[in-house]
Amino acid sequence: MKHDTALDAPVTVLPGVGDKRAQTLKTLGLETVRDVLFSFPRAYKDFQKVVRPHEVEVGVEQLTYGRLTNLHERRISQGRRVIQAQLDGVLGLTWFVHHKGYGSSFLYRKLQKVQDLWVYGSAKPALFGMEMSSPEFFLRAPKLGLMPVYPLVSGVSNAQRIRWIEAALKHVRLLQECLPEPIKGDYPGRIEALRHIHFPPDWSSQARARERLVFEEFFLFLLGLQKGKERKDGIAHKPDDELVKKYLKRLPFELTKGQADALRQVASDMESPWPMRRLIQGDVGSGKTVVAEYSAVKAVASQGQVAMMVPTEVLARQMVGRMKAALEPLGIVVELLIGNMKDKEQERVRTALEAGEVHVVVGTHALITEKVNFRNLTLAIVDEQHRFGVRQRSALLGKGNADLLVMSATPIPRSLALTMYGDLDTTEIRELPAGRQIVDTRLVDPARRHDVYRYVVSRVSHGEQAYVVFPLVEESEHLDAKAAVQEMEELKRGPLSAVRVGLIHGQMGKEKEAVFEAFAAHEIDVLLATTVIEVGMNVPNATVMVIENAERFGLAQLHQLRGRVGRGHKGGICFLLAYNLSEHSRERLEVVRRSNDGFFIAEEDLRLRGPGDLLGIRQWGQPLFRLADLQGDQELLQRAADKVHELLRDDPSLAAYPNLRGELARQTW
Ligand code: ADP
Ligand code: MG
Numbered sequence: 001m002k003h004d005t006a007l008d009a010p011v012t013v014l015p016g017v018g019d020k021r022a023q024t025l026k027t028l029g030l031e032t033v034r035d036v037l038f039s040f041p042r043a044y045k046d047f048q049k050v051v052r053p054h055e056v057e058v059g060v061e062q063l064t065y066g067r068l069t070n071l072h073e074r075r076i077s078q079g080r081r082v083i084q085a086q087l088d089g090v091l092g093l094t095w096f097v098h099h100k101g102y103g104s105s106f107l108y109r110k111l112q113k114v115q116d117l118w119v120y121g122s123a124k125p126a127l128f129g130m131e132m133s134s135p136e137f138f139l140r141a142p143k144l145g146l147m148p149v150y151p152l153v154s155g156v157s158n159a160q161r162i163r164w165i166e167a168a169l170k171h172v173r174l175l176q177e178c179l180p181e182p183i184k185g186d187y188p189g190r191i192e193a194l195r196h197i198h199f200p201p202d203w204s205s206q207a208r209a210r211e212r213l214v215f216e217e218f219f220l221f222l223l224g225l226q227k228g229k230e231r232k233d234g235i236a237h238k239p240d241d242e243l244v245k246k247y248l249k250r251l252p253f254e255l256t257k258g259q260a261d262a263l264r265q266v267a268s269d270m271e272s273p274w275p276m277r278r279l280i281q282g283d284v285g286s287g288k289t290v291v292a293e294y295s296a297v298k299a300v301a302s303q304g305q306v307a308m309m310v311p312t313e314v315l316a317r318q319m320v321g322r323m324k325a326a327l328e329p330l331g332i333v334v335e336l337l338i339g340n341m342k343d344k345e346q347e348r349v350r351t352a353l354e355a356g357e358v359h360v361v362v363g364t365h366a367l368i369t370e371k372v373n374f375r376n377l378t379l380a381i382v383d384e385q386h387r388f389g390v391r392q393r394s395a396l397l398g399k400g401n402a403d404l405l406v407m408s409a410t411p412i413p414r415s416l417a418l419t420m421y422g423d424l425d426t427t428e429i430r431e432l433p434a435g436r437q438i439v440d441t442r443l444v445d446p447a448r449r450h451d452v453y454r455y456v457v458s459r460v461s462h463g464e465q466a467y468v469v470f471p472l473v474e475e476s477e478h479l480d481a482k483a484a485v486q487e488m489e490e491l492k493r494g495p496l497s498a499v500r501v502g503l504i505h506g507q508m509g510k511e512k513e514a515v516f517e518a519f520a521a522h523e524i525d526v527l528l529a530t531t532v533i534e535v536g537m538n539v540p541n542a543t544v545m546v547i548e549n550a551e552r553f554g555l556a557q558l559h560q561l562r563g564r565v566g567r568g569h570k571g572g573i574c575f576l577l578a579y580n581l582s583e584h585s586r587e588r589l590e591v592v593r594r595s596n597d598g599f600f601i602a603e604e605d606l607r608l609r610g611p612g613d614l615l616g617i618r619q620w621g622q623p624l625f626r627l628a629d630l631q632g633d634q635e636l637l638q639r640a641a642d643k644v645h646e647l648l649r650d651d652p653s654l655a656a657y658p659n660l661r662g663e664l665a666r667q668t669w
Pocket of ligand 2: 288289383
C-alpha cells in the first residue's frame with residue numbers, strides 16, 4: 001500500500017516538529033502523522049457566535065468582543081499582580097499574573113496597546129454587572145466555529161497541536177475506510193469523521209463524527225481480541241483418567257451445580273484440540289479453587305505442567321498450601337515461585353520446572369519473567385481479581401502452548417467484561433455452597449465505634465476471629481501507612497487490648513506471611529490489615545469484619561472483603577465504619593448494605609464511580625481507549641460487540657476485508 005506512506009511518515013514532517021519535540025510526542029504515543037490524526041480533542045471551545053459584552057450569560061463559556069477600558073494593574077503580594085479592565089464598560093475582566101521586580105507586567109503592557117479585544121470565558125455576577133476571571137483573549141478575531149482543545153502536554157501549546165492537525169489532515173484522503181459497508185451503515189465515512197472530530201462545523205457533526213470513531217475503536221478492539229482466539233492449534237488433554245477420578249473422589253464435599261457445570265465445560269475445553277480461553281466468574285466463596293485444582297490435575301494427567309499466577313505473595317503462599325494439600329496426595333509436585341524467595345531457592349524451582357520435575361507452580365508476576373521456562377506448560381491459571389491485564393496474561397501463555405483458565409471473583413458489568421475479557425468464553429458460578437450464609441452488613445456511626453470493638457471482643461471470647469481492615473495503603477504512601485499503623489497500634493492498646501492482635505500492612509516484608517499464618521492457625525484472634533490484598537484469604541473461623549473508613553473503598557472491594565467472613569457455618573457480620581459521610585458516600589454504602597448480589601453491586605459501582613475506580617487499580621484508570629468512554633458509550637460497545645460477532649460468524653478469517661485486516665494489524669493493544 002504505497003499511498004499510505006504520507007500517513008506513516010514520522011511526526012518530524014509536521015511544521016515545527018524537530019527531533020526534540022518528536023521525542024516529547026513519542027511519550028504520548030504519537031510517532032507518525034497517522035497517530036497525530038488519531039489523537040483527539042478532549043473538548044471544544046464554542047466560537048460559533050460572538051455576543052456583545054452586555055449580552056453575556058452567567059456560567060456558559062462565550063466569545064465576546066468589545067472596547068477595552070479602565071485598564072489598570074495592582075500588586076497583590078510579592079511577585080503577584082492583578083490586572084483589571086472592562087469591556088465596553090459593562091463586563092469586568094480580571095487576570096492574575098506573576099511578575100517579579102519593578103515596572104509593569106508583560107501582559108499589562110501588551111493590553112495597553114490594545115483598543116478592542118476578543119475574550120472567551122465564563123462570566124459570573126460581580127458587585128457591578130458581570131465579570132470574567134482569567135478569560136482567554138485574542139488580539140485578532142479567532143476563526144469562528146468549534147475550536148478543538150487537545151490534552152495538555154508540557155512544552156506544547158494548543159495552537160501548535162492545531163497547526164499539526166491541520167497539516168496532518170492534508171493527507172487524510174489517503175486513509176482507507178476500514179469498516180465493511182454493511183457495518184458502516186449510516187455512520188459518516190472515516191475521512192469525514194476525522195475532519196469533523198478535529199474541526200467540527202457544528203455540534204451535530206461533532207456528535208456524528210464521535211459516534212463513528214467510538215464505534216470504530218470498540219469494533220477494532222473487540223475484533224482484535226476475538227480474532228486472536230481462533231489463531232492456532234492447542235493441546236488436546238486426555239479425558240478424565242484414574243488420577244483425575246481419584247482427585248474428584250477425595251473431595252470432602254458435594255460439588256454445587258455451578259461447580260459441576262464449570263468442571264464439565266473446562267473438561268470439554270481442555271480435551272478439545274483448540275486452545276481453551278475460559279473465564280470462571282464467581283462471587284467470593286463460590287468455590288472456584290476446585291475448578292483450578294481439577295484442571296491442574298487434568299493437565300498433569302496428560303504429562304503437562306501448570307502455572308498458576310495470583311496477584312500477591314500472600315495469596316500465592318496460601319494458594320500453594322491449598323494446592324499442595326489437594327494434589328500432593330496424588331503424587332503431584334507443587335512448588336511456589338515468588339520474588340520474595342531466596343535466589344537459590346528460586347533457582348532450584350526454575351531448574352526443576354525446566355526439567356519437568358515440578359508439575360504445578362504457583363506464583364506471582366515472578367512467573368512471567370524471562371528466566372522462567374517450562375518443559376511442557378499446557379495450562380495457565382490466572383486468579384486475578386482484576387489485577388492482571390491482557391498483556392500479562394499473554395506473557396504467561398507465551399511460555400508454552402497452553403490452555404488458559406482465568407478466575408475472577410468480582411462480577412463485573414457486561415461492558416467491562418467485554419473489554420477486559422472479550423477474548424474469553426465465560427462461565428458463571430452463580431450459587432454459593434450450601435449452608436453458606438449472607439453476611440449481615442451494618443453501616444455504623446463512628447460514635448458507636450467502641451460498641452463495635454466491644455462486640456468484636458465478645459465474639460473472640462466465644463472462640464471466633466475477626467478482621468479489621470483499613471483502606472488500601474500503596475507501598476509508596478509512607479505517610480498514610482504510618483498513620484494507619486499508628487491507628488492500628490492504638491486499637492491494639494485500647495479497645496482490643498484484651499485479645500491477641502496481629503498486624504499486617506503494605507510496608508511489611510516477609511513478616512506479613514508469618515502473621516497471616518498465625519491468624520490462620522488461630523494463634524491470633526484479630527487481624528488488623530491496612531491492605532486489601534488478602535482478599536483471597538480463607539479462614540472459616542473468622543466471623544466478624546470491621547472496615548474502617550469504608551467510604552474510601554470501592555463497592556466491589558467491600559463486597560469482596562466481607563466475603564472473607566462467614567465462610568464457615570456460623571454466618572458473618574460486617575461493620576462499615578464511615579467517617580465524613582457525604583450523601584453520595586451514604587448512597588454508595590447503602591448499596592452494599594442492602595444487596596448481596598455481586599453483579600448488582602458492580603453495576604452500581606460503575607454507575608456511581610466509573611470504571612477506573614471500580615477495578616480499584618490504576619492500570620484500568622488510565623484510558624484504555626482514545627476516544628471511547630466505557631461508561632457513557634455502553635450502547636455503542638454493545639453494538640460493536642454484536643457486529644464483530646456477526647462478521648466473524650460469516651467470515652472468520654476476514655478474507656473479504658483486506659482494509660480491515662490491515663487496520664487490525666496496526667492496532668497496538
Ligand atoms: P473462591 O475462590 O471462589 O472465593 P474457594 O474456592 O476459596 O472460593 O472456596 C471457599 C470455601 O468453600 C473453601 O473453604 C472451600 O473448601 C469451600 N467449598 C468449595 N466448594 C464447596 C462445596 N461444593 N461445598 C462446600 N464447601 C465448598
Ligand atoms: Mg479464590
